[in-house]
Amino acid sequence: MTTRAGRRLTIADVARAAGVSTGAVSYALNGKPGVSEATRARVIQVAGELGWRPHSAARSLSVARTGTVGLVLARPASTLGDESFYMQLITGIEAELAQQGTGLLLQMVPSEDACVEVYRRWVAQGRVDGVLVSDIVHDDPRPAFLREAGLPAVAMGGDAALGLPRVVGDDERAVQQVVAHLAELGHRHVARVSGLPGLLHVRLRDEAFTAAARSAGLHPQLVSTDFTARASRRATERLLQRRVRPTAVVYDNDVMAVAGLAVVQAHGLRVPQEVALVAWDDSALCSLVHPRLTAVARDIRGLGALAARRLLRLLAEGDSGADAGAGAGDEAEAQVAAAADVPAPASRLVVRESTSASPPETR
Amino acid sequence: MTTRAGRRLTIADVARAAGVSTGAVSYALNGKPGVSEATRARVIQVAGELGWRPHSAARSLSVARTGTVGLVLARPASTLGDESFYMQLITGIEAELAQQGTGLLLQMVPSEDACVEVYRRWVAQGRVDGVLVSDIVHDDPRPAFLREAGLPAVAMGGDAALGLPRVVGDDERAVQQVVAHLAELGHRHVARVSGLPGLLHVRLRDEAFTAAARSAGLHPQLVSTDFTARASRRATERLLQRRVRPTAVVYDNDVMAVAGLAVVQAHGLRVPQEVALVAWDDSALCSLVHPRLTAVARDIRGLGALAARRLLRLLAEGDSGADAGAGAGDEAEAQVAAAADVPAPASRLVVRESTSASPPETR
DNA sequence: CTGAAAGCGCTAACAG
DNA sequence: CTGTTAGCGCTTTCAG
Numbered sequence: 001m002t003t004r005a006g007r008r009l010t011i012a013d014v015a016r017a018a019g020v021s022t023g024a025v026s027y028a029l030n031g032k033p034g035v036s037e038a039t040r041a042r043v044i045q046v047a048g049e050l051g052w053r054p055h056s057a058a059r060s061l062s063v064a065r066t067g068t069v070g071l072v073l074a075r076p077a078s079t080l081g082d083e084s085f086y087m088q089l090i091t092g093i094e095a096e097l098a099q100q101g102t103g104l105l106l107q108m109v110p111s112e113d114a115c116v117e118v119y120r121r122w123v124a125q126g127r128v129d130g131v132l133v134s135d136i137v138h139d140d141p142r143p144a145f146l147r148e149a150g151l152p153a154v155a156m157g158g159d160a161a162l163g164l165p166r167v168v169g170d171d172e173r174a175v176q177q178v179v180a181h182l183a184e185l186g187h188r189h190v191a192r193v194s195g196l197p198g199l200l201h202v203r204l205r206d207e208a209f210t211a212a213a214r215s216a217g218l219h220p221q222l223v224s225t226d227f228t229a230r231a232s233r234r235a236t237e238r239l240l241q242r243r244v245r246p247t248a249v250v251y252d253n254d255v256m257a258v259a260g261l262a263v264v265q266a267h268g269l270r271v272p273q274e275v276a277l278v279a280w281d282d283s284a285l286c287s288l289v290h291p292r293l294t295a296v297a298r299d300i301r302g303l304g305a306l307a308a309r310r311l312l313r314l315l316a317e318g319d320s321g322a323d324a325g326a327g328a329g330d331e332a333e334a335q336v337a338a339a340a341d342v343p344a345p346a347s348r349l350v351v352r353e354s355t356s357a358s359p360p361e362t363r
Numbered sequence: 364m365t366t367r368a369g370r371r372l373t374i375a376d377v378a379r380a381a382g383v384s385t386g387a388v389s390y391a392l393n394g395k396p397g398v399s400e401a402t403r404a405r406v407i408q409v410a411g412e413l414g415w416r417p418h419s420a421a422r423s424l425s426v427a428r429t430g431t432v433g434l435v436l437a438r439p440a441s442t443l444g445d446e447s448f449y450m451q452l453i454t455g456i457e458a459e460l461a462q463q464g465t466g467l468l469l470q471m472v473p474s475e476d477a478c479v480e481v482y483r484r485w486v487a488q489g490r491v492d493g494v495l496v497s498d499i500v501h502d503d504p505r506p507a508f509l510r511e512a513g514l515p516a517v518a519m520g521g522d523a524a525l526g527l528p529r530v531v532g533d534d535e536r537a538v539q540q541v542v543a544h545l546a547e548l549g550h551r552h553v554a555r556v557s558g559l560p561g562l563l564h565v566r567l568r569d570e571a572f573t574a575a576a577r578s579a580g581l582h583p584q585l586v587s588t589d590f591t592a593r594a595s596r597r598a599t600e601r602l603l604q605r606r607v608r609p610t611a612v613v614y615d616n617d618v619m620a621v622a623g624l625a626v627v628q629a630h631g632l633r634v635p636q637e638v639a640l641v642a643w644d645d646s647a648l649c650s651l652v653h654p655r656l657t658a659v660a661r662d663i664r665g666l667g668a669l670a671a672r673r674l675l676r677l678l679a680e681g682d683s684g685a686d687a688g689a690g691a692g693d694e695a696e697a698q699v700a701a702a703a704d705v706p707a708p709a710s711r712l713v714v715r716e717s718t719s720a721s722p723p724e725t726r
Numbered sequence: 727c728t729g730a731a732a733g734c735g736c737t738a739a740c741a742g
Numbered sequence: 743c744t745g746t747t748a749g750c751g752c753t754t755t756c757a758g
């Protein structure tokens with residue numbers, strides 16, 4: 001029964017069909033007072049039959065809201081595909097947004113500065129209601145920009161100094177758990193092959209690792225990489241050639257762990273008997289290799305969903321709540337921001353063959 | 364020098380600052396005739412200084428164009444993360460779109476029908492200018508809907524019957540290449556562990572595989588799966604227990620190939636001496652395992668970029684060209700559609716240890 | 727509770 | 743070549 005002709009269906013068509021004014025239709029469909037329940041029902045009915053939906057641009061223009069949130073990934077394109085992390089994150093974010101009828105605008109850029117440029121454009125064009133920020137680095141230019149521009153944002157990770165509401169992980173606890181696990185197995189020299197050193201969460205894990213190891217009486221070692229398999233191979237080689245060879249290595253992602261495993265095995269060392277391995281992010285990869293890798297499993301989809309939900313809440317608050325003006329009262333403001341943080345789903349250590357029972361030969 | 368105050372910067376501000384009318388500003392910035400070059404330059408200068416960009420909703424409303432294209436992934440969320448395929452595809456698409464200042468709206472849904480619902484909503488809301496379609500299945504409801512709704516679309520894969528412009532891969536040629544490679548190595552019994560049987564490209568590969576094997580005098584076998592590691596393990600088990608055990612197995616994605624490798628090795632069979640393995644899509648995974656896997660490498664980012672570019676061209680044509688009305692003249696129309704197809708980047712066989720030299724022990 | 731009308735910011739067709 | 747003006751489709755005050 002739908003009109004197939006060229007003209008677009010407008011609220012006027014619905015109004016005419018329902019025998020009311022366009023204003024009434026608007027009230028009826030937005031659940032606002034101003035129409036009788038009978039009328040409301042009829043309007044909804046008619047709109048449904050006609051398959052009418054408010055034109056997104058027109059609506060945005062009048063309510064100054066786009067129904068869209070943005071996500072800019074600031075990572076060299078080449079590394080995005082390797083880790084399943086991002087796809088899962090996006091999946092989680094999207095699932096939550098879709099539930100609320102909010103769209104996700106996605107963009108990839110090579111750097112944090114380029115990311116800011118995208119934000120700047122989005123703000124100028126009024127293209128998104130808010131953004132989700134990931135991979136916060138040291139001296140990240142994004143939080144400051146977002147605050148000044150007044151673009152609502154939620155950070156995944158990062159620290160309290162950002163001044164943005166965050167979804168905060170339990171990396172520190174997870175690191176402690178890993179170290180405790182290794183200590184229990186009798187390891188004395190433990191190494192960590194960490195990711196891009198600029199990343200705040202990488203740094204946090206580094207520090208937590210060193211601290212946890214020290215306080216357990218172990219000897220920690222650190223090697224930095226760029227998260228790639230190639231870098232992991234180099235780092236692993238280097239570790240294996242050290243005078244004091246670590247008997248356990250913790251990798252900062254799944255790809256690096258698997259790459260490291262290959263190197264260890266190529267050196268004729270047995271896993272886990274001579275070297276135990278742990279991957280951060282668990283993934284299909286970790287249980288596909290032999291021996292299967294012990295991993296820190298995080299609910300990444302859940303993390304994304306929480307971040308999205310937090311942002312939606314922020315947007316809803318902004319509609320009625322106080323003007324998030326950049327001003328004085330730093331302390332009170334920071335407190336509010338802190339209170340606004342949300343804990344990410346707990347990560348857990350999945351123990352597999354790469355760290356099982358057999359105690360390492362200490363040297 | 365930017366105004367930090369609350370009010371949004373509008374074209375009127377730019378006009379005032381440049382001492383011209385708003386109309387002149389619009390002409391100047393859209394590269395249209397109607398202003399002197401001197402004025403145009405001044406306007407552009409001023410707009411730049413002010414950091415003004417046309418408000419996206421307002422612009423969309425008047426030009427009936429959103430500057431956004433949509434991508435809906437119709438796959439159960441759980442499998443999206445495993446394959447790096449999608450992330451690479453998105454990366455490629457996005458890179459091309461970003462160059463033209465076009466946004467990418469992303470959504471994930473569990474089925475093709477749900478996908479159509481998203482399209483329906485997008486059309487009703489005027490949310491996107493066009494869409495990119497992937498994972499075409501047999502009797503896919505999407506192409507018909509898109510044609511009827513008049514929503515510009517480009518399909519990645521699928522067959523000519525879709526009636527949509529496509530980016531067409533060279534799967535058939537690639538399959539032939541794989542089979543020829545295996546035949547050359549002396550394999551007689553070759554198997555293919557294929558993905559979801561509903562997918563058109565899976566079916567195409569199945570047929571090409573059988574045909575190529577037959578015409579090379581080989582004995583092909585097929586097992587269907589759902590692309591998961593789990594299904595691959597089951598399929599591989601089954602293959603290894605067959606009376607006539609295949610000496611070479613071709614997997615429809617990287618994850619399945621690696622999972623299959625583990626099963627083969629668990630059976631005490633040596634790769635490639637006793638069983639040779641080939642992965643479709645190459646990825647980090649394939650060169651991380653031992654032995655490294657021979658794989659059909661495709662330029663997935665390139666594929667995405669081409670599809671995006673094709674869609675942008677379609678949109679540009681639509682602006683000035685003929686009304687893409689669904690009507691008679693099927694033949695002519697089909698011809699046009701065919702001519703509008705674009706070849707995907709060529710795939711190539713990357714030979715690694717999993718199929719190297721040593722001839723299989725034929726039985 | 728309902729209908730008319732103004733305006734969101736921009737583009738494009740119109741007179742000057 | 744320039745300035746004025748009428749919409750794009752919706753929401754939302756403001757009279758009735």
